Amino acid sequence: MGCCFSEPVDFNGEVSLYHFDLHRAVGKGAFGKVRVVEHKRSNKLYALKYIDKSRCVRQKAMANIIQERRLLEEIDHPFIVNLRYAFQDDENCFFVLDLMLGGDLRFHLERQRYIPEDTVMFWVAELASALDYLHRQRIIHRDLKPDNILLDATGHAHITDFNVAIHYSERRLHTSVAGSMAYMAPQVVGRKGYNWAIDWWSLGITAYELLFHKRPFDGRNAEKMTQSILKDPLRFPDNAHTRCSEAGLSVLRGLIDKDPNTRLGCRPTGFGFEDIRNHPWFSSIDWNALEAKECQPPFVPDMKQANFDVAHELDEFLMVEKPLTHSKRKVNPDLEKMRPELRQLEEQFTVYDFSRSKRLSYYPHNQAIGTESTSTDRTCVQSTTGTLVPTATIVERSQAGSPMCETENHYMPTIPSSRGFASS
Incomplete structure (x- = not known):
C-alpha cells in the first residue's frame, strides 16, 4: 500500500507529507492511525502517527495534542520513541517518530x-x-x-x-x-x-x-x-x-x-x-x-x-475508513475565520524537523494549555x-x-x- 506520487518534492522547504511515501498501517489510536512511512530523500523508515483534526476538536483534545507535541520536542533518549518531524495539513496533525517494528x-x-x-x-x-x-x-x-x-x-x-x-x-x-x-x-x-x-x-x-x-x-x-x-x-x-x-x-x-x-x-x-x-x-x-x-x-x-494487528491495514483496504492521502494545504488560510479550536492547532502545533531544529524546552512555560480532555x-x-x-x-x-x-x-x-x- 505504498504511494507513487511522482511530482518533484522540495526537500529544502518546510517538511510535509509529500516528503514521505506511505506504507502499511500498523496501529490505531483514539484520533487516527500509525503507518510506516519512508522519507523519500534519506530512504529511512519512520512511524507516522496522524491525528484527525475534526475528531480531535469534537472530543476537546486539542490541549493534549499540543502538549504531546511540545513535550516530544524536549525528549531524546535511546529507550523512548523519539519525535523526528511534526507538521500538519488541513485535515490532520502529523507526528513522525522512530519506527518500532517489534510490536508492543x-x-x-x-x-x-x-x-x-x-x-x-x-x-x-x-x-x-x-x-x-x-x-x-x-x-x-x-x-x-x-x-x-x-x-x-x-x-x-x-x-x-x-x-x-x-x-x-x-x-x-x-x-x-x-x-x-x-x-x-x-x-x-x-x-x-x-x-x-x-x-x-x-x-x-x-x-x-x-x-x-x-x-x-x-x-x-x-x-x-x-x-x-x-x-x-x-x-x-x-x-x-x-x-x-x-x-x-x-x-x-x-x-x-x-x-x-x-x-x-x-x-x-x-x-x-x-x-x-x-x-x-x-x-x-x-x-x-x-x-x-x-x-x-x-x-x-x-x-x-507482523508484530501488530493486521486489521488496522484492512480497515483502509476495505474502505472502512477514509485512507490517508497526500493533499496540498490551502494557501494563506484566514486564521480569523477559523473555529477557535482549529486556530489553536494551526498556531500551536508547530513544524519540527530534527535535521534542522535544536530540541527546545518549553519548561516551565509548558504548563496546561487548556482543560484536559473529558471526552x-x-x-x-x-x-x-x-x-x-x-x-x-x-x-x-x-x-x-x-x-x-x-x-x-x-x-x-x-x-x-x-x-x-x-x-x-
Whole structure:
C-alpha cells in the first residue's frame, strides 16, 4: 500500500507529507492511525502517527495534542520513541517518530504463555533508564503500561504515547486523574496529590503483569478496582517463586509500595534511581553499556511475521475508513475565520524537523494549555460484559487547588548534570 506520487518534492522547504511515501498501517489510536512511512530523500523508515483534526476538536483534545507535541520536542533518549518531524495539513496533525517494528508488550504478552524473568528484568532496566531521564526533564508519563512499550527489531524496549504526559509542578502536587486505572498509583485514584513517583508504581505493575500474566490489583468496575489499589495488600501468585527470583520479587515489592516516600526509585534529592541501579536483581546489568544499546536483549521479535494487528491495514483496504492521502494545504488560510479550536492547532502545533531544529524546552512555560480532555471516548471504558477495560486511558480535569508538596525536596529529584543523555 505504498504511494507513487511522482511530482518533484522540495526537500529544502518546510517538511510535509509529500516528503514521505506511505506504507502499511500498523496501529490505531483514539484520533487516527500509525503507518510506516519512508522519507523519500534519506530512504529511512519512520512511524507516522496522524491525528484527525475534526475528531480531535469534537472530543476537546486539542490541549493534549499540543502538549504531546511540545513535550516530544524536549525528549531524546535511546529507550523512548523519539519525535523526528511534526507538521500538519488541513485535515490532520502529523507526528513522525522512530519506527518500532517489534510490536508492543501487550501484543507479546497475549501471545506468549510465559515471559522469562531475565527478559522482564532487561526490559525493566531499560524502562527505568528512560523514566529516570524523563523525571530529570521534569516530565511525568502517567500512562506506562505494556500497550505503551514498543520493541524495536532487535528487542530493545521504548516508551511511547505521551498524550497525557505533563511537566510536574515544583510547588504543587497534581490531582487530575489520568492514565489507565489498573496501572494507577494510590495517589492518583485516591486523589491525594501526586508527582513523578507514580511512574515507578506503574513500572512495578507492568513488570508484575509481564512476569505473572495478571495484575496484583483488579476489579470488575472502577469503584472495586479503586478500592483494591487503595486497600488490598500486594500478593504474589502461589507459583511466584517458580517464575521469579527473590531479588525480582524484592523489586516488585519496592516499586508497588503504596507509600511514595518509601517506594523504590523515589528516594529524595534525586538519588532514587541509584537504588534501582544497585539492586541485586540488576547485578548483571552494565548500565553504561545498556544505555548505549550495546547489550544484547534476551528476547528478539520474530521479524518474519507482523508484530501488530493486521486489521488496522484492512480497515483502509476495505474502505472502512477514509485512507490517508497526500493533499496540498490551502494557501494563506484566514486564521480569523477559523473555529477557535482549529486556530489553536494551526498556531500551536508547530513544524519540527530534527535535521534542522535544536530540541527546545518549553519548561516551565509548558504548563496546561487548556482543560484536559473529558471526552466520553477517553473515560473509563466498559466491555460488553460490564467489566472495566483497564488499559483504556482515562483523563479528567484537575481539581482546583492542588495540594502543596509537604516538603519540596522530598517530592522533587534534584537535576544533576546529564549522564551522557541528549540535552533538552
